[in-house]
Amino acid sequence: MQRVYITAVLLVSCAAAGDLLRGVEVPQYAFAGGEAKLGCSYDLRATRLYSLKWYHNGTEFYRYVPTERVTPINIKPSHKFLVTEVSRDERRVEVSLTRLQVSASGQYRCEVIAEHPSFRTEVASANMTVLREPLAPPLLLGAREIYEPSELIKIGCQPRRPLLHEHRPTLQWFLEGTKVGPQWVTPYGTTLRYGPYGLSLHVPGQQVASAGGSVKAECRLSMGSHHYSSYKTLRVRMRMISYVDNYHSTGSRDNSRNLILVTVTAGVTLFFIM
Numbered sequence: 001m002q003r004v005y006i007t008a009v010l011l012v013s014c015a016a017a018g019d020l021l022r023g024v025e026v027p028q029y030a031f032a033g034g035e036a037k038l039g040c041s042y043d044l045r046a047t048r049l050y051s052l053k054w055y056h057n058g059t060e061f062y063r064y065v066p067t068e069r070v071t072p073i074n075i076k077p078s079h080k081f082l083v084t085e086v087s088r089d090e091r092r093v094e095v096s097l098t099r100l101q102v103s104a105s106g107q108y109r110c111e112v113i114a115e116h117p118s119f120r121t122e123v124a125s126a127n128m129t130v131l132r133e134p135l136a137p138p139l140l141l142g143a144r145e146i147y148e149p150s151e152l153i154k155i156g157c158q159p160r161r162p163l164l165h166e167h168r169p170t171l172q173w174f175l176e177g178t179k180v181g182p183q184w185v186t187p188y189g190t191t192l193r194y195g196p197y198g199l200s201l202h203v204p205g206q207q208v209a210s211a212g213g214s215v216k217a218e219c220r221l222s223m224g225s226h227h228y229s230s231y232k233t234l235r236v237r238m239r240m241i242s243y244v245d246n247y248h249s250t251g252s253r254d255n256s257r258n259l260i261l262v263t264v265t266a267g268v269t270l271f272f273i274m
Contacts, residue, residue, distance in 0.1 A: 020047070021112045022091075026126035028224035029167070031134045032102050036081075040110035040124070041092045048115035052093055056080070057106040062095055064088065080104040105130045131167060131223075136160045137230045138171065138221040141198075146235045151205040153234055156188060157219035158198030167223070171199040174218040176211075208236040 025039035040052060054062035061083055063074040075083045081097040081104050088094075097104065109125035141156035157171055173180045180201065189197030201217060208215050214235045221228045 020044070020049075020114055020120065021110070021122035021124050024108070024110045024124040024126055026108045026128050028128065029226060030097075030100055030104070030128055030130045032100055032130055032132050034100055034134070035096060035098045036100060036104075036128060036130075037086065037094060037096050038108055038110075039092060039094045040112070042112050044090055047118065047120070050113040050115045050119065051111075052113075053111045054095060055107075055109040055111065056104070058109075064093060100130050102130050102132050104128070129167060133161055135169065135221065135223060135226055135228050137228045138219050140219060140230050140232055143232050143234075146237050147205045147208070149205045149209040149236050149239070153203040153205055153208065154200060155217065155219075155232065155234075156198050156200045157221075157230070158189065159221060162197075169221045169223040172220045172222070173199065173201045174220060175203070175215050177216075177218070203234065205236045208234050209238065213238045 020042050022041040022043055024041075025037075027036050030036040038054065040054070042049065042052070049066055051066075052064045053060055056078070059078075061076050061078055061081075062085075063076075065072055065074075073085060075085070080101045082099045084096045084098065086094040086096050105128060107125050107127050109123055111121065111123050114120040137160070138157050139160045141158070143155045147153050157173065159169060159171075173185050180203075184202050186200050186202060187198070188200050199219070201219070203215075203217075214233055217232045217234050218229050219231075
């Protein structure tokens, strides 16, 4: 019996080296009490499927045998999760794991076996970590309601709850939906063992003034395919200057039309002629 082993990482489908198995989809992170969906894709153009099985840390929990007409699906109970088949066709099987326990962390392996006479076996696997605490939107620190154009706006962003170093989320800053460059962000809260804990944003107030006086800032916290964001609108005080110039026009039909008011705001000049 031939065996081909393929290793997949995160949620990407791994490319199969054999004729049957195309790859597996396993989330890198899940949360206790939550759900994770696993996908196993295969190609049956050259042969027929004898069986497809899912294993967690070497223990089988799902089996599909098309030739078994009465009970083609066999799901074994587990105290670590509840298994439900989501979908199944000629190319892919997807199962859902709910009521996840922290002990559900580990390796998930899909095994595909071809029909007689070859019984060719191909395997792909990926790891998933089940975290005890769910994620939450990050915490923003030091933000004010309004700034001066001459100021350097500084805002900190960090997770609301501390996480283990090996499962630390990533933080990113965005302005109006565009990721900011490295010159405007600085890691902070560095410890000797675990490295930076938060990420601060530094935006010149003049940049906000040039954008009209306000911009929407977003700090995004990510772990695998999970994303959570917190938002803050940055506002800069706009300087307003008014000029009133009275003049008289001789020979005019209406000498009362003699007031010109010019208002300058953020580089935009509006003229009102009375």
